[in-house]
Amino acid sequence: ILCIRAPCLACRVCSINVYRIQLAVSLEEGAGGGGGKPQAAVASWLAGGGRGAVRGAGPAAHPGGSDRCKDFSLCYWNPYWMLPSDVCGMNCFWEAAFRYSLKIQPVEKMHLAVVACGERLEETMTMLKSAIIFSIKPLQFHIFAEDQLHHSFKGRLDDWSFLQTFNYTLYPITFPSENAAEWKKLFKPCASQRLFLPLILKEVDSLLYVDTDILFLRPIDDIWSLLKKFNSTQIAAMAPEHEEPRIGWYNRFARHPYYGKTGVNSGVMLMNMTRMRRKYFKNDMTTVRLQWGDILMPLLKKYKLNITWGDQDLLNIMFFHNPESLFVFPCQWNYRPDHCIYGSNCQEAEEEGIFILHGNRGVYHDDKQPAFRAVYEALRNCSFEDDNIRSLLKPLELELQKTVHTYCGKIYKIFIKQLAKSVRDRYARSPKEK
Numbered sequence: 001i002l003c004i005r006a007p008c009l010a011c012r013v014c015s016i017n018v019y020r021i022q023l024a025v026s027l028e029e030g031a032g033g034g035g036g037k038p039q040a041a042v043a044s045w046l047a048g049g050g051r052g053a054v055r056g057a058g059p060a061a062h063p064g065g066s067d068r069c070k071d072f073s074l075c076y077w078n079p080y081w082m083l084p085s086d087v088c089g090m091n092c093f094w095e096a097a098f099r100y101s102l103k104i105q106p107v108e109k110m111h112l113a114v115v116a117c118g119e120r121l122e123e124t125m126t127m128l129k130s131a132i133i134f135s136i137k138p139l140q141f142h143i144f145a146e147d148q149l150h151h152s153f154k155g156r157l158d159d160w161s162f163l164q165t166f167n168y169t170l171y172p173i174t175f176p177s178e179n180a181a182e183w184k185k186l187f188k189p190c191a192s193q194r195l196f197l198p199l200i201l202k203e204v205d206s207l208l209y210v211d212t213d214i215l216f217l218r219p220i221d222d223i224w225s226l227l228k229k230f231n232s233t234q235i236a237a238m239a240p241e242h243e244e245p246r247i248g249w250y251n252r253f254a255r256h257p258y259y260g261k262t263g264v265n266s267g268v269m270l271m272n273m274t275r276m277r278r279k280y281f282k283n284d285m286t287t288v289r290l291q292w293g294d295i296l297m298p299l300l301k302k303y304k305l306n307i308t309w310g311d312q313d314l315l316n317i318m319f320f321h322n323p324e325s326l327f328v329f330p331c332q333w334n335y336r337p338d339h340c341i342y343g344s345n346c347q348e349a350e351e352e353g354i355f356i357l358h359g360n361r362g363v364y365h366d367d368k369q370p371a372f373r374a375v376y377e378a379l380r381n382c383s384f385e386d387d388n389i390r391s392l393l394k395p396l397e398l399e400l401q402k403t404v405h406t407y408c409g410k411i412y413k414i415f416i417k418q419l420a421k422s423v424r425d426r427y428a429r430s431p432k433e434k
C-alpha cells in the first residue's frame, strides 16, 4: 500500500512526481521486503501480484482520520480499491493511468457471483468471508438476492469495507426482459438466475459462480488461475456430480442427456463469459447452432417435464451436446457429502485435502454430517483479525475429532489439511511457526 502525502491543492502533479521517484526506487530494489518503507511495500505488491500487501503493511497503511484528509492527499496503491470517504482520492485516477503508461499490468479482479434467496443470508456471508480471508487479488462480488435481503447484505458488507480487498454490487433477481414473465412462470426464479449471468453481466469477462453453501479453504486465486488453462474450445469448468457411478444420480435416474459418466455439479462453476456469449452451441432442437441467449428457452420448453435439479440439468444437457467446451476439474474443488457419506471416494481430496467445501443438502445446519458443520461454524465464528484466524484451527480440529463416528468424520484430516496450509501461507507470524 502506497501512501502519498502532498498538499491537497497540488495533489495531482505533486503526487505523480513523488510517485515517479518512489516507483523508480522500488523497481530498482526489486522484490523488496514487504512491510516497512512504502517503497518496499509497492515493490512487493508488484512482485507478488498483491500478495500480503493488505495485511503486510501494518498500521501505517491505515492513516484514516478525517482531520488528516484536510491536509494530505492519500492514495492507496491499488486503484480498484475503494477509498475511505474521508480521503481526497482524485489522484488515484492519474496514478492508474500512469501505471498503464509504464506497461505494468493492472491488478486483475476476480469476479464472484452468488444467488441468495430465502434464509441464506448468514450462509452467504460466511461463504464471502472465506473468500476474503484467503484470497490475494482483489475481489468483485456480484450478489443476486431477493429484495428483502438487500438491506441486510448492504449493512453486513459495508461493515467489512475497511478491508479494501473487495467491492460488491447487489442485484435483484432478474431475467432478460423479453420473456421475463415466461421464465418466472416456468421456473422458480432463484433456481434459474445463474443461467442468465452471461447475459446480465455483459461487461464481465470471467466469473466464478458458487452456491451459497460453499466455503473456500484456499485462495480464490487458485481456482481463478484455471481459466488460463482452458484450451481454445473450453468456456466453463465444473466438477463431476459423482465419482462413484454406483451411487450417481444422473446415470441411474435422469430422463434427459447429461455430461460424461455421471453428469456435472454446477455448485462451483467457473465461466469465461466472453466465450459463452460468443459460442454457437450444438443442440437437439434444431440443426442450427444457437447462442447462449437463444438456447435457454427452447431447452427449458423441451425438457421442463423431465428435469429434477433445475438449471444444473439444463447445463448438463448443454454440455452433453458440446463436451469440447467443458473443463472438468477434480472433486476437491467441489467437495460434497456424497464424497464421503458412504465411504471416501474423492481420491484427490484424500491426497491434497479439500479446496472448496460444498455443504449441500443443508448439512451446515443439521446434525447429519457434523464434520461439514464444524468447518462451517468455525468460519462463521471467526473474525478478520489475524490472531483470530490463526487460532481457528485448534478448536476446529478438536470438533472434527468428535465426528469420527461418521464416515466423513473418519477422514476428518482432509477437512483441515488445505485449510491449515492456507492459514499458514497467509497468516504465519514467522516461517518457523506451526
Ligand SMILES: *[C@@H]1O[C@H](CO)[C@@H](O)[C@H](O)[C@H]1NC(C)=O
Pocket: 079, 080, 081, 082, 167, 168, 169, 170
Ligand atoms: C465498485 O462497485 C460499484 C458498483 O456497485 C462500481 O460502480 C464501482 O466502480 C466499483 N468500484 C471500484 C473501485 O471498482
Ligand SMILES: *[C@@H]1O[C@H](CO)[C@@H](O)[C@H](O)[C@H]1NC(C)=O
Pocket: 255, 256, 302, 303, 305, 306
Ligand atoms: C422425458 O422422459 C420420458 C420418460 O422417460 C421420455 O420418454 C421422453 O423422451 C423424455 N423427454 C425428452 C425431451 O427427452
Ligand SMILES: *[C@@H]1O[C@H](CO)[C@@H](O)[C@H](O)[C@H]1NC(C)=O
Pocket: 205, 206, 227, 228, 272, 273, 274, 275
Ligand atoms: C476469456 O476468453 C476470451 C476470448 O477467448 C479471452 O480474450 C480472455 O482472455 C479469456 N479470459 C480469461 C480470464 O482467461
Ligand SMILES: *[C@@H]1O[C@H](CO)[C@@H](O)[C@H](O)[C@H]1NC(C)=O
Pocket: 231, 232, 233, 234, 323, 324, 325, 326, 327
Ligand atoms: C479441449 O479439451 C476438451 C476436453 O478435454 C476436448 O474435448 C477438446 O477437444 C479440446 N479442444 C481442443 C481444441 O483441443
Ligand SMILES: *[C@@H]1O[C@H](CO)[C@@H](O)[C@H](O)[C@H]1NC(C)=O
Pocket: 374, 377, 378, 381, 395, 396, 399
Ligand atoms: C460458534 O459460536 C456459537 C455461538 O456464538 C457457539 O455456540 C459455537 O460453539 C461456536 N462454534 C465454534 C466451532 O467455535
